[in-house]
Amino acid sequence: MTALPPRSxxxxxFKFGMATSSYQIEGHGAGGAGPTxxxxxxxxxxxxxxxENGARACDHYHLWEQDLDLVAAAGFDIxxxxxxxxxxxxxxxxTVNMKGLDFYDRLVDGMLERxxxxxxxxxxxxxxxxxxxxxxxxxxDISRWFAxxxxxxxxxxxxxxxxxxxxNEPWCVSWLSHFLGHHAPGLRDIRxxxxxxxxxxxxxxxATKVLRIAGMKNLGAVCNFETALxxxxxxxxxxxxxxxxxxxxRFFIEAMFKGRYPAEALEGLEPYLPEGWExxxxxxxxxxxxxxxxxxxxxxxxxxxxPWPALxxxxxxxxxxxMGWEIRPExxxxxxxxIARDYTGKLPLYxxxxxxxxxxxxxxxxxxxxxxxxxxxAHLDACxxxxxxxxxxxxxxxxxxxxxxxxxxxxxxxxxxxxxxxxSLQRTPKASYHAFKQALER
Ligand code: FCB
Numbered sequence: 556m557t558a559l560p561p562r563s564x565x566x567x568x569f570k571f572g573m574a575t576s577s578y579q580i581e582g583h584g585a586g587g588a589g590p591t592x593x594x595x596x597x598x599x600x601x602x603x604x605x606x607e608n609g610a611r612a613c614d615h616y617h618l619w620e621q622d623l624d625l626v627a628a629a630g631f632d633i634x635x636x637x638x639x640x641x642x643x644x645x646x647x648x649x650t651v652n653m654k655g656l657d658f659y660d661r662l663v664d665g666m667l668e669r670x671x672x673x674x675x676x677x678x679x680x681x682x683x684x685x686x687x688x689x690x691x692x693x694x695x696d697i698s699r700w701f702a703x704x705x706x707x708x709x710x711x712x713x714x715x716x717x718x719x720x721x722x723n724e725p726w727c728v729s730w731l732s733h734f735l736g737h738h739a740p741g742l743r744d745i746r747x748x749x750x751x752x753x754x755x756x757x758x759x760x761x762a763t764k765v766l767r768i769a770g771m772k773n774l775g776a777v778c779n780f781e782t783a784l785x786x787x788x789x790x791x792x793x794x795x796x797x798x799x800x801x802x803x804x805r806f807f808i809e810a811m812f813k814g815r816y817p818a819e820a821l822e823g824l825e826p827y828l829p830e831g832w833e834x835x836x837x838x839x840x841x842x843x844x845x846x847x848x849x850x851x852x853x854x855x856x857x858x859x860x861x862p863w864p865a866l867x868x869x870x871x872x873x874x875x876x877x878m879g880w881e882i883r884p885e886x887x888x889x890x891x892x893x894i895a896r897d898y899t900g901k902l903p904l905y906x907x908x909x910x911x912x913x914x915x916x917x918x919x920x921x922x923x924x925x926x927x928x929x930x931x932x933a934h935l936d937a938c939x940x941x942x943x944x945x946x947x948x949x950x951x952x953x954x955x956x957x958x959x960x961x962x963x964x965x966x967x968x969x970x971x972x973x974x975x976x977x978x979s980l981q982r983t984p985k986a987s988y989h990a991f992k993q994a995l996e997r
Contacts, residue, residue: 557929559994562600566942568951570672571995572633573626573972574908575615576679579959581639584619584845585611587651587652589645591681592691592807593962596739598784607965609681613957613975619662620980625973626956627669629814630995634671635952636662637679637723638712640704643818647683648700651794656711656728663715672717674776674907674952677705677762679723680738680962692751695829698758709769713945718773721762725755725807726779737963745863750828753835755964756810760838767841769813777847777907778807780894782886786857786869795858795866798823802864812898814840823863845949846899847907850887850934874986875910876930877968884933891941891948903949909934910954913967915985922974922985931987953991 562571577583599609615622626634640647642655677896678701682691686700686715705721722728732738734748742748757770766774785796801819812852813837816824859867863929892902910950911930915922935951937971944947958971972988975981 557925557932557990559932559990560935561994562997563602564939566939568949570632571630571991572635572672572674572950572952573629573631573956574635574952574954575785575959576637577639577642577678578609578681579640579844579955579961580613580614580957582609582611582614582616583639583642585614586642586658587643587645587654588639589647589652590640590642590684592684592687592739595684595687596741600740600792602622602739604965604967607946607960609746609960611985612960612982613977614980616658618980618982621663621974622957623662623665623669623671625988627671627982627984629972629984629992630997631852632672632951633674633717633992634666634956635674635676636674638869640678640682640701643707644683644704645685646702647686652708653857658705659705659708659712661880663712667715667970671762672714675712675716675718675720676709676723677701677708677721678728680728682739685880685959688774691755693747694731695754696970697754698761701741701758702761704715704767704770709766709771710906713766713769716771716773718775718845719766719771720775721759721766722755722779723732723777724754724779725759726803730802744856745823746827750829752806752824752829752834757835759811760835760841760864763841763843763902764838772936773844775843775847775905776811777849778891779849779851779908780804781797781851782853782883783817783856784853784871786855789888792857796856796903797862797865799854799856799866808846808894808898810836810839811892814816823829832890842903845903845905847905848890848894849908849954850890850906851878851909851911852876853883853886878964880911882911882930882933884937887934887937888940889945891938891946892944895946903947905949905964906938906951908954910970912970913980914967915958915971915974915981917974917976922983924985924987927972927985927987931990
């Protein structure tokens with residue numbers, strides 16, 4: 556049996572958390588939430604495994620107290636959650652659904668009562684369908700709609716939040732959803748993708764300003780990173796991996812911290828960016844108080860025929876998770892080191908997501924997910940290596956607290972430390988939960 560490195564092996568004050576997101580757990584059918592682009596995406600044949608959606612999910616909307624009890628009982632310091640735009644503003648703008656705001660109000664108070672620090676993300680992908688009708692992330696106005704939403708949240712919750720990030724994983728919001736078409740709205744269109752990439756950053760900047768003016772503290776950003784390993788040593792292949800790296804790993808952080816886009820991304824995207832994009836960096840590059848890194852895996856990249864970015868993914872040799880993602884913990888050390896060196900300097904870094912899907916089953920009322928414990932042990936070690944080399948890493952959040960709606964893969968991919976039976980909604984802490992509990996004991 557693998558154990559997790561105990562709290563005492565991390566610097567004093569290092570914080571541990573569990574992460575979730577609204578649409579993946581709440582049950583969006585309850586409480587007067589408006590329809591989102593994930594509901595319509597899932598209702599369209601071929602987009603989501605078994606056409607599953609988030610209407611019921613884990614019913615966290617009703618069961619949140621027992622969920623927070625479990626997070627607190629394991630000794631975590633932080634609970635990372637998100638607010639659903641469509642729950643708070645069912646039409647995306649205008650009339651507030653008070654029941655929705657009340658829910659987040661109770662949730663935040665519930666965290667504080669249990670000694671958990673609320674780490675809030677404003678947008679984890681449930682775009683109100685009414686705004687999708689207006690072009691969603693392709694429409695420049697979304698940055699203002701989003702800033703207005705940020706204002707509503709700041710007024711109601713701002714006094715009790717420990718940390719805030721406006722948008723989870725800009726790459727997924729834009730490239731994955733508008734170029735690769737894997738996530739809602741399922742577009743495969745380079746112009747849509749370029750615009751979404753830029754507008755998501757503009758929305759980040761505008762919302763950050765609004766939150767700051769509203770007096771909120773500890774504002775950051777959360778981006779996802781995936782090592783781009785060249786599939787072979789040839790110069791063409793290396794150049795392809797560089798393009799992948801520029802689109803995935805550099806585009807967003809470089810805009811936020813250096814006020815520019817990488818040349819290797821501009822070579823394909825520039826013709827499609829909205830007019831005047833260069834002038835927006837003053838808004839995009841807001842001062843931040845921390846930066847969050849979501850890390851899961853690496854990709855092997857090779858060149859491909861066809862238009863820019865002309866690259867393909869090649870299967871790699873390392874052991875894989877249930878998602879088919881290679882397990883490469885050293886990639887986390889590499890990114891933390893690189894991000895601090897190239898972009899964030901002394902700014903506190905957090906791992907805001909890391910974890911794995913496994914084919915978990917309950918046997919005699921328990922789930923012995925040793926593979927997940929090994930994954931966490933290796934990645935926590937990777938964090939310690941980064942810290943030892945001087946990276947100001949201040950905390951680590953596991954994805955995810957509980958099994959949930961894994962987007963286009965529906966409920967089949969289980970990432971939780973807590974097992975959820977999606978029929979009975981019964982929660983059962985897995986062995987990985989108990990391993991964290993032991994490691995976090997003071
Ligand atoms: C991340 C998402 C999160 C979850 C994990 C597996 O990209 O932020 O919602 O789907 O991947």
